[in-house]
Amino acid sequence: MHPHVEGQLSAYLDRELPPDQEAVVRRHVEGCVACQEELARLAHLKRLLSALPQRAAPDLWPPIRRALAEGQVRRPAWWTVWRERPAVAAAAAAAVLLLLLLPLARGQIDRLRAAEFGADLFVREHAISAADDPLVDRAYLSLLVTDANLVIVGARPREVPR
Amino acid sequence: MRRLTTLLLGAALALPALPALGQTDATVPSAATVLRSMVEAPALIDYEGTKIISVRRSGGTQTVTVLEAHKRSGKMRLEFLSPEPIAGRIIIDTGADFWHYEPSLHIVFQGPTLSHPASPRATSAALASAYHIQVLGTEEVVGRAAFVLWLGARRGEESRTFWVDQATGIPLRIEERRRGEPVYVAYFSRISFSLNLPEALFRFHLPAGARSFSLFPSREAGMSLSQVERQVGFQVRQPAALPAGLRFAGASVAQYGSLTAAHLRYTDGTQPISVFQVPARRVATMGQPGPIEEVLAGGVRMRVVDLGYFRLLSWEERGLHLAIVSSHQSGTLLTLARAFIGR
Numbered sequence: 001m002h003p004h005v006e007g008q009l010s011a012y013l014d015r016e017l018p019p020d021q022e023a024v025v026r027r028h029v030e031g032c033v034a035c036q037e038e039l040a041r042l043a044h045l046k047r048l049l050s051a052l053p054q055r056a057a058p059d060l061w062p063p064i065r066r067a068l069a070e071g072q073v074r075r076p077a078w079w080t081v082w083r084e085r086p087a088v089a090a091a092a093a094a095a096v097l098l099l100l101l102l103p104l105a106r107g108q109i110d111r112l113r114a115a116e117f118g119a120d121l122f123v124r125e126h127a128i129s130a131a132d133d134p135l136v137d138r139a140y141l142s143l144l145v146t147d148a149n150l151v152i153v154g155a156r157p158r159e160v161p162r
Numbered sequence: 163m164r165r166l167t168t169l170l171l172g173a174a175l176a177l178p179a180l181p182a183l184g185q186t187d188a189t190v191p192s193a194a195t196v197l198r199s200m201v202e203a204p205a206l207i208d209y210e211g212t213k214i215i216s217v218r219r220s221g222g223t224q225t226v227t228v229l230e231a232h233k234r235s236g237k238m239r240l241e242f243l244s245p246e247p248i249a250g251r252i253i254i255d256t257g258a259d260f261w262h263y264e265p266s267l268h269i270v271f272q273g274p275t276l277s278h279p280a281s282p283r284a285t286s287a288a289l290a291s292a293y294h295i296q297v298l299g300t301e302e303v304v305g306r307a308a309f310v311l312w313l314g315a316r317r318g319e320e321s322r323t324f325w326v327d328q329a330t331g332i333p334l335r336i337e338e339r340r341r342g343e344p345v346y347v348a349y350f351s352r353i354s355f356s357l358n359l360p361e362a363l364f365r366f367h368l369p370a371g372a373r374s375f376s377l378f379p380s381r382e383a384g385m386s387l388s389q390v391e392r393q394v395g396f397q398v399r400q401p402a403a404l405p406a407g408l409r410f411a412g413a414s415v416a417q418y419g420s421l422t423a424a425h426l427r428y429t430d431g432t433q434p435i436s437v438f439q440v441p442a443r444r445v446a447t448m449g450q451p452g453p454i455e456e457v458l459a460g461g462v463r464m465r466v467v468d469l470g471y472f473r474l475l476s477w478e479e480r481g482l483h484l485a486i487v488s489s490h491q492s493g494t495l496l497t498l499a500r501a502f503i504g505r
Binding site for chain 2: 122
């Protein structure tokens, strides 16, 4: 076989080559036994194929068009994802639950924290405003303010006198 | 037992003044003059000394020893010596800022100054209208001659006595009584005047590596009620009518973390009263910084906490948590609380 001719033998057999190339292939085949054998094999194959009975392909488009028109072709509903992809569905559900619960949990933490230092914040604020009293001892007010500072930031638990 | 403790405390605290009791001097100036010299002194005199503070609290006595330095005008440095839990605590009030260093925790706090200088003339006039004022005589405190200046509230049963240094006007000893019982006593066991105290003593240097907190929970001291309501997001309750002698002194917002409270201030001309309001849904059952005594006022159950110098009265009503803080006696706080009920 000669590669420069092999790719053209089928077209040569079907007389589809331009005249100048057809002449080149014809001259080569006349002098090449291998290409003559390949040409003969292709001709035999072509005869076999043409002898096969011909059947019309079914026309699929009309039923598809009808189904589309009637809305019979549907994508799976999104809420059936849990059946198709349970892990993804579970993760999404957990994320939604977390988003719903986060403000509630945070609000509860804030309430508890506010309850821990609320009274001390009030005492501190009052001590600062009591400094307006010209007769008050600033040294003692300072002690009250600084005691409250520690409780407010959670640095030291409140000390309840016995 | 409580009565005995009171008597012992009163006797012990009165001891330093006993040798000079009853002495009077024909040259004693008027009460107004002594009061004026005491009010003017902080702007004129520097001093440094060791102060002993004793406060009645929940039937016991809390005693604190502190090194106190004062520099004109409004600058203060405190270093606490005892009791143990607060030993080493340093406070520097620069007159602009208030610094608190807690060495045991290596924490620093910055807050608003407690120095609120006012015109001596206006202050003296305001005090004269709120108190009966007398000079009881002269006594000696820590080896110095002092005028004994007594101020009795025109309304209420509170009184304050100052042993005013004759030479400088600085109070060497302070005593506050409610219904005749001493609740607060402070005196210098040592004091030095006319020192040129260095400025550096009143400057704060942040210790290396210390955690620091900026605590300025008050927003704009002079707010209107409508401004406060906009900030806190709820309708602030006001008393139906103020008890006799009380007047509204201002409003602000107190805020730290998630807690935002309306802060209303009242005064009878002697000591301030603060009323705090916060929606009950934003705060769980509030912990109290002392033993609680429950009282019923206007059909509402209230909690009274004796903090020594201050008292805290709190209650919840129709979705609001209210708290009153003051050094006034509980009866005054309850009277004001009743004026808020049902509002």
